[in-house]
Amino acid sequence: MFDVVVIGGGPCGATAAEDLARSGHRVALLDRDGRIKPCGGAIPPRLMADFDIGPEQLLARVTTARMVSPTGRHVDIGIENGFVGMVDRKDFDPFLRARAESAGAIRATGTFLRIERDEDGTRVIYREKASGEERALPTRLVIGADGANSRVGKAEVPGADAIPLVFAYHEIIAAPQADPSFDPARCDVIYDGRISPDFYGWVFPHGDTVSVGMGTEHREADLKAATADLRRATGLAQCETLRKEGAPIPLRPLDRWDNGRDVVLAGDAAGVVAPSSGEGIYYAMVAGRAAASACAACLSTGRASDLKLARRLFMREHKTVFRVLASMQNAYYRSDSRRERFVSLCHDPDVQRLTFEAYMNKKLVRANPLAHLKIGFKNLRHLAGLVPETHT
Known part of the structure; x- marks a missing residue:
C-alpha cells in the first residue's frame, strides 16, 4: 500500500514524488518512460535555487533575448546581472526521476489505464511496459501529473476535459558552426503570424543543439511546415535534425484541481503554464511541490478537503502574474x-x-x-x- 501514487514523471511529477519520499511517505512514481515533451527548455535562476538544480544540468546560459516583429524588426534585451539557464528535457526529466528514486520513490514504468475503487481500497491500474500486462498500485491518494490531455483529470476532476490548449511542436537540430548570425547565448522569440497566428515561434540554444519550434491554438495549422519556414527564415534549414516532438500545452489553470476524495492534479494537467510566454518547467515544479504538500496534509488529517491546498498554495503566489x-x-x-x-x-x-x-x-x-x-x-x-x- 502506497501513501501516494504519482502518475507522470515530468518535472512536476518527479518533484512531487521526491518531496513526498523525502518527508517519509511511501510513494510510487508511474511514468511511460521515453517520452520527451517539446519544450524550449528555459529555466530561471530561482528554479535552480528553489529546487537545488546544479549548474551541471545547464547546456547553455542565455544572456540576451531577441524579440522579432512580423516585419523582421528586432530588439535585443540584455539580461542584466543574471542569465536564463537552458536544459534539454531528454536529459533533465530523467535526472529528476532518478533523484526522486534516490529519495525513496518506487519507480513503475508503463501506461496509466484507470483508477479502481472497492471495499479493499483504491488502486491505480497501468499496463507495464516490459511485460505488456496490467498491474495494480494500491494507494491512498493519487497525484495526476500526466500532462495537458490528462487521462487522470478527464476521468476524475470536473472541468479537466475542457481546458483550452496550444499545440506546440519543435525540432532539436545540431547547432550551426561558425555562423556569425547565430548567437549561442541568445534566445530568439518570433512574433509573426506567418509562423504562428496566435502565439510565437522560437529559436533557443542548447549548447551543441538548438530547439526551433512554434505553438498555436489553431488546430488546422501545419506546425511542421511553419517550423520549416522558421528554420529557413533564421538560416537553420541545413542543420541536421536530431529529434521532432509535439504536444499540447494548456492555456490557463483549471478552476478545480481535485476530486474531493483522493485525486489531485498538478502541472500541465492542472493548466499551470504561464500565458503569453508558455513557460512551464518552473510552474510545473512549483505545482508538484504544492500537490505534495496538499497530499501530506490530507494523509495527516484524513480530510479530503485538504487536497484543495494544492491550488490554493499555487495561486496565492502566482495568480497575479498569470492574470x-x-x-x-x-x-x-x-x-x-x-x-x-x-x-x-x-x-x-x-x-x-x-x-x-x-x-x-x-x-x-x-x-x-x-x-x-x-x-x-x-x-x-x-x-x-x-x-x-x-x-x-
Missing part, C-alpha cells in the same frame, strides 16, 4: 499589427527591466510607482496606435 500575462497575450497576440506594436514596446528600458526582474524572481517586483505609470501609459499609446511602429 497580467494573460492580459498581455489577449492584447497583443491577436494580429500582426498588434505584434508589431508589442515589439516596439519591448524597446522601452522600463519594460525590459521590469519584465526580466519579474522573470528572474517569478513575481511582480516592487518598483518606482512612476515607472509603472509610465509603462501603463506607453502600453495604452501602443495599443491605440499612437506610437509609430518604428519607434524605439
